[in-house]
Amino acid sequence: MYRPRVKICCISSKEEAKMAIKYGASALGLVGHMPSGPGIIDDALIGQIAMSVPPPIATFLLTSETKVDDIIRHYKKVNTTTIQIVDTIDKNDYQTLRSELPHVKLVQVIHVIDDKSVKEAIEISNYVDAILLDSGNPNLAIKELGGTGRTHNWDLSKTIRASISIPVFLAGGLNKDNIKQAIAHVEPFGVDLCSSVRTNGKLDESKLRAFFEEIG
Numbered sequence: 129m130y131r132p133r134v135k136i137c138c139i140s141s142k143e144e145a146k147m148a149i150k151y152g153a154s155a156l157g158l159v160g161h162m163p164s165g166p167g168i169i170d171d172a173l174i175g176q177i178a179m180s181v182p183p184p185i186a187t188f189l190l191t192s193e194t195k196v197d198d199i200i201r202h203y204k205k206v207n208t209t210t211i212q213i214v215d216t217i218d219k220n221d222y223q224t225l226r227s228e229l230p231h232v233k234l235v236q237v238i239h240v241i242d243d244k245s246v247k248e249a250i251e252i253s254n255y256v257d258a259i260l261l262d263s264g265n266p267n268l269a270i271k272e273l274g275g276t277g278r279t280h281n282w283d284l285s286k287t288i289r290a291s292i293s294i295p296v297f298l299a300g301g302l303n304k305d306n307i308k309q310a311i312a313h314v315e316p317f318g319v320d321l322c323s324s325v326r327t328n329g330k331l332d333e334s335k336l337r338a339f340f341e342e343i344g
């Protein structure tokens with residue numbers, strides 16, 4: 129089995145960043161203000177952690193902003209390599225982000241719910257550098273935009289991965305017990321996880337080690 133890239137999300141300190149890199153993470157997720165979720169930290173800390181991370185490790189700012197000016201403002205406080213947009217934005221705004229932040233990679237989250245998610249992913253793949261397939265429900269009164277610890281319908285994720293030509297990250301409830309099955313089924317470019325490698329909100333070295341041992 130091939131080994132996809134691994135993104136460890138919800139990094140909350142420079143020490144956690146170092147630990148995730150030591151075990152083999154290619155990318156780190158830094159969660160900005162969200163309506164819900166376990167991984168939120170403040171922007172000043174995101175900036176400090178991002179600055180401490182050496183190349184070629186990527187740093188992803190997770191932003192829930194939906195207006196292009198607010199996304200740019202958020203980004204400029206933290207200076208990550210990548211912006212992970214976790215909510216829906218206007219299609220025209222991708223072009224604005226490209227011209228205002230030409231050196232920054234754009235990743236759009238698609239919450240995999242039903243066939244409409246497939247259509248949405250295919251369309252948005254024309255505007256961004258990668259698609260990240262996660263569990264969640266942006267239609268709830270308090271939006272659930274990720275960090276759920278739940279898996280979703282991997283058949284839909286597999287269809288999306290096979291239908292688009294840009295890299296696809298798979299997220300949502302991935303852990304050492306289901307990761308091999310997830311990779312074999314969806315064949316993503318990368319996998320992304322938060323809850324399963326934490327204990328009481330902190331990155332747990334033994335869980336992280338066990339995950340990387342399993343993935344190989």
Ligand SMILES: O=C(O)c1ccccc1N[C@@H]1O[C@H](COP(=O)(O)O)[C@@H](O)[C@H]1O
Binds near residue numbers: 159162168273324
């Ligand atoms: O973790 C959060 O707080 C969060 C909040 C809002 C959007 C995304 C969030 N995290 C992302 O969710 C995926 C999946 O998490 P899990 O493994 O199911 O717990 C995680 O990789 C982050 O990218």
